[in-house]
Amino acid sequence: MDLQVIINGILLGGLYGLAAVGFSLIWGVMNIVDLAQGAYLTLGAYITFWLFKLWGIDPFLTLPVSALILFGLGFLIESQIIKRVLRYGFVMLLVVTYGLNLLLQNAMLVAWSADYRSVTPAYSGAGLNIGGVNIPYIRLALFIAALLLVGLLTIFLNKTRVGNAIRATALNRLAANLVGIRTEFIYALTYSLAAAVVGMAGSLISMVYTVSPNLGGAFMTKIFVVTVLGGFGSLPGAVLGGLILGITEAFTASYIAPGLMNAVSFILLVVILIFRPQGLMGKQFYGA
Amino acid sequence: MAAVVKTGLKPIITLKNASTGYGIAQALWNVSLELYPREIVALIGSNGAGKTTVLRVLSGVLPLWNGEYRLNEEAVKGYTAPDLVHKGICHVPEGRQLFFGLSVEENLRMGAFALKKSRAEINKSLEWVYNFFPEIAKRRNQLAGTLSGGEQQMVAIGRGLMGNPTLLLIDELSLGLAPVIVDRIYETLQKIYQEQGITILIVEQDMELALSVASRAYVLENGSISVSGTSKELMDNDKIREAYLGV
Numbered sequence: 165m166d167l168q169v170i171i172n173g174i175l176l177g178g179l180y181g182l183a184a185v186g187f188s189l190i191w192g193v194m195n196i197v198d199l200a201q202g203a204y205l206t207l208g209a210y211i212t213f214w215l216f217k218l219w220g221i222d223p224f225l226t227l228p229v230s231a232l233i234l235f236g237l238g239f240l241i242e243s244q245i246i247k248r249v250l251r252y253g254f255v256m257l258l259v260v261t262y263g264l265n266l267l268l269q270n271a272m273l274v275a276w277s278a279d280y281r282s283v284t285p286a287y288s289g290a291g292l293n294i295g296g297v298n299i300p301y302i303r304l305a306l307f308i309a310a311l312l313l314v315g316l317l318t319i320f321l322n323k324t325r326v327g328n329a330i331r332a333t334a335l336n337r338l339a340a341n342l343v344g345i346r347t348e349f350i351y352a353l354t355y356s357l358a359a360a361v362v363g364m365a366g367s368l369i370s371m372v373y374t375v376s377p378n379l380g381g382a383f384m385t386k387i388f389v390v391t392v393l394g395g396f397g398s399l400p401g402a403v404l405g406g407l408i409l410g411i412t413e414a415f416t417a418s419y420i421a422p423g424l425m426n427a428v429s430f431i432l433l434v435v436i437l438i439f440r441p442q443g444l445m446g447k448q449f450y451g452a
Numbered sequence: 453m454a455a456v457v458k459t460g461l462k463p464i465i466t467l468k469n470a471s472t473g474y475g476i477a478q479a480l481w482n483v484s485l486e487l488y489p490r491e492i493v494a495l496i497g498s499n500g501a502g503k504t505t506v507l508r509v510l511s512g513v514l515p516l517w518n519g520e521y522r523l524n525e526e527a528v529k530g531y532t533a534p535d536l537v538h539k540g541i542c543h544v545p546e547g548r549q550l551f552f553g554l555s556v557e558e559n560l561r562m563g564a565f566a567l568k569k570s571r572a573e574i575n576k577s578l579e580w581v582y583n584f585f586p587e588i589a590k591r592r593n594q595l596a597g598t599l600s601g602g603e604q605q606m607v608a609i610g611r612g613l614m615g616n617p618t619l620l621l622i623d624e625l626s627l628g629l630a631p632v633i634v635d636r637i638y639e640t641l642q643k644i645y646q647e648q649g650i651t652i653l654i655v656e657q658d659m660e661l662a663l664s665v666a667s668r669a670y671v672l673e674n675g676s677i678s679v680s681g682t683s684k685e686l687m688d689n690d691k692i693r694e695a696y697l698g699v
Binding site for chain 1: 513533534537542552553562566
């Protein structure tokens with residue numbers, strides 16, 4: 165086994181995990197497959213790019229800005245659009261979020277063109293070398309930041325009053341209403357929170373990928389695989405799914421062919437679904 | 453209709469000529485009822501008569517199309533279910549609707565969500581509920597989805613009690629439960645009623661059982677109230693006996 169390949173996969177997998185938690189949360193709590201997550205990710209990446217390019221702000225320091233802007237956008241979209249479509253069910257929401265994704269993606273194309281841009285802080289080249297294994301500092305920092313953010317979100321969901329309300333709403337919306345939880349507000353909050361998290365993932369991703377309006381589209385496939393692998397609604401599941409996908413991709417690229425990365429990921433997905441249709445950790449959030 | 457007015461008491465709940473339904477399907481026509489402090493009232497009727505719909509109106513899940521809903525003489529308009537929980541109306545819904553993925557104790561704690569009480573106060577309420585239902589105290593750390601039907605109903609009622617209600621609405625309490633469990637739960641309800649002096653509205657298909665527990669009852673037929681009165685009056689009513697008791 166090539167240790168370098170495993171390390172590469174793990175470092176990448178952390179980012180995949182963070183990118184998927186918002187999608188997973190929305191699916192678990194609101195029963196919506198939110199295809200607009202890709203556009204939110206792209207927007208987060210652009211926010212970091214422009215703050216870095218125009219004012220030279222360190223990319224890591226742009227995270228709160230991404231989070232804040234996307235939280236606001238998420239709240240606006242949920243309360244003005246999603247909320248009105250909720251009662252028409254799952255398929256209609258799929259269509260609406262698909263449309264939103266196209267709209268946002270094209271708006272970014274018009275505003276910022278299809279040019280590939282990159283965020284290159286001074287430290288982006290440096291790395292650590294332990295026994296022949298090369299670990300770029302930036303990838304390590306991204307990995308740690310991603311895990312930290314998922315950890316914070318997990319603590320928020322499990323330990324706070326609002327977090328409890330989100331979990332209760334996910335389990336049974338009627339019962340949540342009947343114990344006094346304002347589930348309409350919880351839906352808006354969950355959606356905004358998820359947009360903020362995927363926006364921050366976009367900010368981190370902009371440091372290692374080139375930024376273009378298509379960035380989110382490429383990641384949407386990965387987000388989908390990670391979420392289903394881990395079990396929708398489960399945050400630890402998203403991290404686990406991210407790591408598995410990261411390692412699988414790294415191995416496929418090194419030992420089979422880079423072009424087959426998506427094919428192998430989906431084969432893995434199908435195999436896991438045959439044996440564990442609820443995903444690897446799908447039961448945790450939903451219980452019995 | 454024999455209206456039973458308790459002298460000197462004002463109703464906590466008044467429904468007057470209430471009509472509502474689902475989508476375009478009307479389910480209730482001109483339903484009027486009153487609930488007074490400190491009483492157990494039964495809502496009786498066959499399947500599809502509209503019993504659950506009345507509870508949904510009272511707990512704010514379903515808005516009225518027409519008519520009036522007053523809570524302590526104040527009009528209830530534009531209130532949602534969470535608003536009414538904050539005003540002391542707790543609804544134990546049909547099918548119990550527990551949070552299956554949470555433990556028994558977490559379910560009960562969620563019942564106090566609206567109250568913003570301190571942890572110590574919530575712990576006190578918890579012990580108070582466990583005192584009434586020792587069966588579920590033993591299972592406090594077990595997932596609610598793994599309990600038997602009777603235990604689930606106890607958790608559902610306990611969750612309602614955690615909200616410190618002045619009015620407790622209980623839908624289809626006996627549905628699918630063994631008679632011995634049903635008796636056990638009704639006994640406890642009466643104890644709670646005596647100790648707390650709250651008002652309880654029970655929806656029940658078993659007429660005899662309902663009339664033995666409640667002091668008054670309303671009979672729903674096809675979305676309208678056909679008869680109402682004290683339990684004794686209804687027991688002595690030949691038409692009711694024939695239609696619901698088969699004797």
